[in-house]
Amino acid sequence: MSPFSQLLNRNWKTFMMYVVLTVSRPQFLQARAAFSHRHVAPLRSRSPRAMGTSSETTDPLEVYRNKNNNRDQIFSAISGDGGIKVTVATIRNVINDASMQHTMTAVPTDALGRAMTCGLLMANGMQEEQTVQITMKGDGPLRGVVAIATGSGTVRGYVGSPMLGEMSLPEAVGKGSVQVVKNHPDWPRPYNGITAIRHGDIDRDVGIYLAESEQRSCALAAAVSVKGILCTSAGGYLIEQLPGVEPDVVKQVEKNLAQLVEMDGTGNLPTGLLLQGQTPVDIAATILDGLDMKPLQQMEPVLVCQCTEDRLMRSLRLLPREEVEDILAKEQQIEARCQFCGKVYRLGKEEIEERLQNATGDPSKS
Numbered sequence: 001m002s003p004f005s006q007l008l009n010r011n012w013k014t015f016m017m018y019v020v021l022t023v024s025r026p027q028f029l030q031a032r033a034a035f036s037h038r039h040v041a042p043l044r045s046r047s048p049r050a051m052g053t054s055s056e057t058t059d060p061l062e063v064y065r066n067k068n069n070n071r072d073q074i075f076s077a078i079s080g081d082g083g084i085k086v087t088v089a090t091i092r093n094v095i096n097d098a099s100m101q102h103t104m105t106a107v108p109t110d111a112l113g114r115a116m117t118c119g120l121l122m123a124n125g126m127q128e129e130q131t132v133q134i135t136m137k138g139d140g141p142l143r144g145v146v147a148i149a150t151g152s153g154t155v156r157g158y159v160g161s162p163m164l165g166e167m168s169l170p171e172a173v174g175k176g177s178v179q180v181v182k183n184h185p186d187w188p189r190p191y192n193g194i195t196a197i198r199h200g201d202i203d204r205d206v207g208i209y210l211a212e213s214e215q216r217s218c219a220l221a222a223a224v225s226v227k228g229i230l231c232t233s234a235g236g237y238l239i240e241q242l243p244g245v246e247p248d249v250v251k252q253v254e255k256n257l258a259q260l261v262e263m264d265g266t267g268n269l270p271t272g273l274l275l276q277g278q279t280p281v282d283i284a285a286t287i288l289d290g291l292d293m294k295p296l297q298q299m300e301p302v303l304v305c306q307c308t309e310d311r312l313m314r315s316l317r318l319l320p321r322e323e324v325e326d327i328l329a330k331e332q333q334i335e336a337r338c339q340f341c342g343k344v345y346r347l348g349k350e351e352i353e354e355r356l357q358n359a360t361g362d363p364s365k366s
């Protein structure tokens with residue numbers, strides 16, 4: 001490993017330190033309220049009428065169907081009484097892309113897939129530019145996993161060790177902390193929370209975070225299946241109780257969930273369902289069975305990295321100037337590798353000096 005990627009590593013830590021600040025709780029609740037009332041028209045809205053000949057055969061959920069989960073999809077719906085929100089994701093293609101990008105074996109793919117699924121589920125319904133960052137810092141051989149998702153459905157992430165042999169996920173993750181940072185370019189400060197890793201299977205740990213740190217009543221599951229080097233299914237669901245939900249409705253959801261567990265049959269929900277070809281709409285419909293499901297929105301998640309030369313320059317500006325000068329004196333250039341997508345940047349001494357000279361603004365603001 002070149003000293004430059006270490007340099008970048010150090011900088012990500014600086015970045016993490018910077019984001020360990022909190023926004024006021026009312027502001028966060030306001031953001032939540034805005035999101036729970038958001039009603040977005042479906043993407044790819046084809047007229048359902050074009051699919052059938054008479055209105056009787058028209059399927060109101062046609063635009064949300066996704067045969068064999070061929071495309072990645074996040075689908076959300078709400079119970080007719082507005083008490084329960086369900087978000088379901090299938091992200092097999094994203095995970096296969098990420099697995100190739102990082103050359104990952106099965107266990108790290110599972111870890112990153114679960115973290116990305118949790119991030120996307122939590123970011124769903126938020127403002128497009130809002131980000132949810134999940135950082136699992138464990139003492140296991142995985143050396144941590146990071147996933148960042150946005151309200152627009154983009155996601156990126158990485159694991160500390162992409163090549164691990166056979167072992168269980170909790171063994172790979174180890175003990176440590178779950179940190180969640182929510183941010184928006186317009187917020188004065190990010191919202192941050194932290195809990196301990198209890199299980200090491202990521203989705204349950206993030207679920208505990210939601211319950212303990214955000215006092216949210218919800219059920220969260222995420223799972224990945226890998227065959228050889230191919231991800232065959234990846235996805236999950238988030239079920240949230242919204243304010244004022246009736247106890248009867250909660251009971252019905254619990255009954256439906258028991259049914260879902262039985263249908264899945266793997267004990268690794270929702271792997272069995274996804275492998276059976278069940279889609280986010282099918283899974284949401286089972287969870288909200290008997291509760292008059294109303295679709296909210298769907299989107300197609302995509303793996304997108306936000307690294308640029310400008311961002312690298314901002315990272316360099318956050319480091320002590322002597323450190324940068326020291327490297328430039330020795331190497332005549334700086335080489336840095338983006339941890340999220342593996343892209344390598346090389347900037348020459350003169351260019352860096354000139355850009356540092358002319359840089360303005362706060363480098364810690366993106």
Ligand SMILES: [Zn+2]
Nearest residue numbers: 305307338341
């Ligand atoms: Zn990148």
